[in-house]
Amino acid sequence: MIDRLIDPAADPVLVMVQGATGRTARRHIQRMAAHGTRIVAGVSHRAAGQSLDGVPLFLSAKAARDATGAEASLLMVPPLSVLAAATEALEAGVKLIVTVTEGIPVHDTMRLHRAVADHGATWIGASSPGLAVPGRIKLGFLPDICLAPGPIAIWSKSGTLSYETALRLIGRGLGQSAWIGVGGDPVKGTRFADLVTPFRGHDATRAVVIVGEIGGDEEEELAERLIAEPIGKPVYAILAGSAAPEGRMMGHAGAIVAGGRGDFRSKADALEAAGVHVFRALEPMIDRITTDLKESIH
Numbered sequence: 001m002i003d004r005l006i007d008p009a010a011d012p013v014l015v016m017v018q019g020a021t022g023r024t025a026r027r028h029i030q031r032m033a034a035h036g037t038r039i040v041a042g043v044s045h046r047a048a049g050q051s052l053d054g055v056p057l058f059l060s061a062k063a064a065r066d067a068t069g070a071e072a073s074l075l076m077v078p079p080l081s082v083l084a085a086a087t088e089a090l091e092a093g094v095k096l097i098v099t100v101t102e103g104i105p106v107h108d109t110m111r112l113h114r115a116v117a118d119h120g121a122t123w124i125g126a127s128s129p130g131l132a133v134p135g136r137i138k139l140g141f142l143p144d145i146c147l148a149p150g151p152i153a154i155w156s157k158s159g160t161l162s163y164e165t166a167l168r169l170i171g172r173g174l175g176q177s178a179w180i181g182v183g184g185d186p187v188k189g190t191r192f193a194d195l196v197t198p199f200r201g202h203d204a205t206r207a208v209v210i211v212g213e214i215g216g217d218e219e220e221e222l223a224e225r226l227i228a229e230p231i232g233k234p235v236y237a238i239l240a241g242s243a244a245p246e247g248r249m250m251g252h253a254g255a256i257v258a259g260g261r262g263d264f265r266s267k268a269d270a271l272e273a274a275g276v277h278v279f280r281a282l283e284p285m286i287d288r289i290t291t292d293l294k295e296s297i298h
Contacts, residue, residue: 001072001096001122002190002198006133006178006205013096013137016041016070018061018085019077020052028076028141029053035138035147040068043085061085062092072096074130074139082126083108090119097189098139099125109187116189123189128181129159142179150175151204151293155195156211157184157218158240165211165238165282172290177204184213192222200231207293209285210237210276215262223270234292235276238285239264 004010015032019025020042030053033039039055041064048059058064061073073089075082075097082104086097097116104112104126116123124131130140134147146166152174156162159181166176178199182190192210199205208231212219219239226235268278279285 002180002195005096005131005137006198006202008136008204012036012038013072014038014040014068014070015072015074015137015139016043016061016064016068016089016094017055018043018073018075018089019081020044020055020057021047022076024141025076026052029055031141031144032074032138035132035144036135037137037139041065041070043073060092061089061094065089065092065094070094072098072139074098074100075125076100079103079105080108083112086112086123087115090115090121095119095121097121097123097125098128098130099123099189100128100130100140101125102127104185106185106187109185113187113189124180125183126185126188128183128188129156129162130181132176132179134176134179140181142181146170147179148175149177151177151206152289153177153195153199153202153205153208154179154211155192155208156181157192157213158211159184161213161238161240161282162211165209165286168282168286169209169289172286174289174293177202177206182218186216191218193218193225196222196225196229196231200229205233207233207289208235209289210235210271211240212237212267213240214264214267217262219267220270223274223276226274226276230275235271235274236279236285236289237271237276238279238282239267 021044042057044057132138134149
């Protein structure tokens, strides 16, 4: 499904929003639609049969998919409701699940990971700001001020740091070919390494920016994939948490260093061995990208 999302020649993806009548969902449905997202249905157990800003509301994901052909679902529901809502969407035939909710129980994310694999679907999240192909689709709450078409793919574990990265790059005339927020939880649907294949042949992407952080082994896993299967375009990375103490969680559930693994140095060493340009601070990375891609500015 990632290939479909980033293919400029593909038909627009039809989207449903589960939990559509919540306050946050109502606000972001308008913003996503204004960005070009084809939102064709909402799911609401209390307002089925009504509409919200022209979007018809249904009692279940199955009813929404049967009536509209929705292929993707953005879940804007509380943490303890995510597993049930996502399972409902998968059983209805939805092939892309995006979960922006923080605090989903780990056992639920493990069960959801298995369900997604069993249904041959793609899951972005948990604890993700969403994804976007600027000017084409936005699923989640990525700030519009940080979105602009351009040549750089952003893959991020950290929402806030990726917002600042994107905004500064836009200030240099460099927007995004795509932005995938993989999320910062320890159990998630899509990891950095999973994005190498779909972006390798993506002509609109001239460079990739990784917004990583301490904790886990996702950056090391990406480095191994890049060594085995080079992506064929420059990759830059900024890693948050270089000064974090061992054993203390820093912000995200997955951002914890323990047992000598997942620290800044191990991630930086692995990525640099794979040819990635690694930075501790944002501005030097922005300067380097601008220099390397200067013809994209003019």
